[in-house]
Amino acid sequence: MEFNQLQKDVKEENGSQHKATEGRNNIFIKHSKRGGWTTFPFILGSMLTLTLTAGGWIGNLIVYLITKYNVKSIHATQVFNVVVGCMSLFPIVGAVLSDSFYGSFVVIALFSFVSLLGITLMTLTASFPSLRPPPCTNKFPCDSPSKLQYGVLYTILGLACIGIGGTRYTLASMGADQFEDSNSVGIYFNWYFFVFYAANVISTTLIIYVQDNVGWAVGFGICVVCNTVGVILFLSGKNFYRKIKPKGSPFTSIARVIIAAVRKRKVSSTNQEYNYDINDKSTIVPSDSFRFFNKGALKIESDGSKTKSWSLTTVQEVEDLKTLIKIMPLWSSSIMLSGLVGMFNNFIILQALSMDRHLGGSNFKIPASSFLSLDTLATSITICLLDRLIFPMWQKLTGWSITPLQRIGLGHVLNVVGLVTAAVVEVRRLHTARDHNLIGLSMGIATIVPISALWLLVPLTIMGISQAFLFPGQISLYYQEFPTSLRSTSTAMISLLVAVGFYLSTVLTGLIQKSTSWLKDDLNNGRLDIVYWLLAAIGVVNFGYFLVCAKMFRHKLDTQDQNVDDVPVLG
Structure with missing residues (x-):
């Protein structure tokens, strides 16, 4: 029942991308036999x-x-x-x-x-x-x-x-x-x-x-x-x-956010577009807390066509860093x-x-x-x-x-x-x-x-x-x-x-x-x-x-x- 609903939702979301959807469903079926x-x-x-x-x-x-x-x-x-x-x-x-x-x-x-x-x-x-x-x-x-x-x-x-x-x-x-x-x-x-x-x-x-x-x-x-x-x-x-499957070091993305934000510390966020992950359909709005790090996800001309680099990160990566910062005092x-x-x-x-x-x-x-x-x-x-x-x-x-x-x-x-x-x-x-x-x-x-x-x-x-x-x-x-x-x-x-x-x-x-x-x-x-x-x-x-x-x-x-x-x- 849940699988059928998931399959239906995927088809509705992707519409004409039927082949891609079918491929993802096959992967899901394969993994559903495990775990x-x-x-x-x-x-x-x-x-x-x-x-x-x-x-x-x-x-x-x-x-x-x-x-x-x-x-x-x-x-x-x-x-x-x-x-x-x-x-x-x-x-x-x-x-x-x-x-x-x-x-x-x-x-x-x-x-x-x-x-x-x-x-x-x-x-x-x-x-x-x-x-x-x-x-x-x-x-x-x-x-x-x-x-x-x-x-x-x-x-x-x-x-x-x-x-x-x-x-x-x-x-x-x-x-x-x-x-x-x-x-x-x-x-x-x-x-x-x-x-x-x-x-x-x-x-x-x-x-x-x-x-x-x-x-x-x-x-x-x-x-x-x-x-x-x-x-x-x-x-x-x-x-x-x-x-x-490992997706690379998450700590690398944290470091990239910090470096990108420092590089763009003088950039104004007014009328600037934020960089969202190509697979992220939710396009979450950057939060107001620790807004300095939001600069790391700002798109500027010098970034070129790169969606991820040491000068440009995604909004999700910025929010992940903020989550860690927020929880550290409580952890300590x-x-x-x-x-x-x-x-x-x-x-x-x-x-x-x-x-x-x-x-x-x-x-x-x-x-x-x-x-x-x-x-x-x-x-x-x-x-x-x-x-x-x-x-x-x-x-x-x-x-x-x-x-x-x-x-x-x-x-x-x-x-x-x-x-x-x-x-x-x-x-x-x-x-x-x-x-x-x-x-x-x-x-x-x-x-x-x-x-x-x-x-x-x-x-x-x-x-x-x-x-x-x-x-x-x-x-x-x-x-x-x-x-x-x-x-x-x-x-x-x-x-x-x-x-x-x-x-x-x-x-x-x-x-x-x-x-x-x-x-x-x-x-x-x-x-x-x-x-x-x-x-x-x-x-x-x-x-x-x-x-x-x-x-x-x-x-x-x-x-x-x-x-x-x-x-x-x-x-």
Whole structure:
């Protein structure tokens, strides 16, 4: 039915151009056999296994560095931040390569093999003691890794970062490209995030438990198997994917707009004709915002017959640049938020290492890194409740839906609440340490305080709920607001937030450690609670900045007299 209507509309629009229309319809028929829900198990299956791989090696990296490489705890968190930052930065590279040159399929296939190489070599470091420093047995200071051992470790981490970073968000965009209607895209993103968080829960519980209790080589070996399965699954769907042909670098057109506008900065726009794309039938009117860039699309005699050059661009290219400029302040308001989340995750692991991690009265001991799975589990459950119960019920009762911006704002608020709760838990832990005279006993990792680490469940749950609002809201907002040519880049912007945020958290951690006595390798001798209060205060200020940016932001659909609230958020 929809196809017949589309065919009818095309014929009415082109009239006598019947042959051209027939050719385009043949192309449509050819592509209609690909994509859709047929590709769903291949893309989601490969994303599941690759996420299991990533969680298995990155989730327990701090503990691996401390226990196997004799790295001091605070330094281990900083190394972890840099690694996560790099892993989150490479999706931008993957998005550019995908959008501009090779397409999503080639990029994902290549980076998944790089990931497999990295995790395989990581398994070797756990299998051969010569690749690590001697164990630290009741002596201080412990032997540090040699330059060669550090070199091997960092090379492996680099490969894993490139591989995992280059596949995660490119997979998200490729999956969305398989569907033509916004409702299916929304449902896809809903399932994508659910599977993503569920895989993180599994990796940060089962795989990390194997690493801590069975052996690091076995744990990393499981990751190798998962990565291999992911590669096979993804390649198996080759004949079913709808492949979007790269149209050249969209960033080139952005640069052309800026250069063309600068060249024509003295040209008057009065009585001048604008250059529209030859395939653009809508001939949109250039907007009044950032009107300086409109000069790039002005036609003057010196442009000759060229429709696209470094002195002449199209109106659509000008408007695409304006869209990016408008959204950047709002995007920047989440950088600090990402940094706060990174510091929270690191400190939670250190807190867990210094608390009683036994479950009840049993001998079962929860791995320290597995506590982050509580955060992820809370996020997964909250996403399901929000999109399948709470949001539909809210819309039915009030008649209006919650927008992506509102989801992000709620995430900001809950993030601050989570940091405050973490500070309260740390105050209680330090009081218990003082009551048992555990202050000043160790120069290395903190002596375990007889207080249940299950207290960390409260701040972790709150932070998990906040992320259920934040990240789906962000990726939905950017996907609908970014120009079509930058769709892969739009989803990778979330990853860029994580990258910049974790780099920022590394800087903040270093500054706090150098300028105060609050952060110690032995948490019992520091004041982590004050650090949490400081982070909460920063979160409040950052939320104010977000409100200002949100107030000034105008949705792209506003210019078309459409209500952004009608756009599906996640299905």
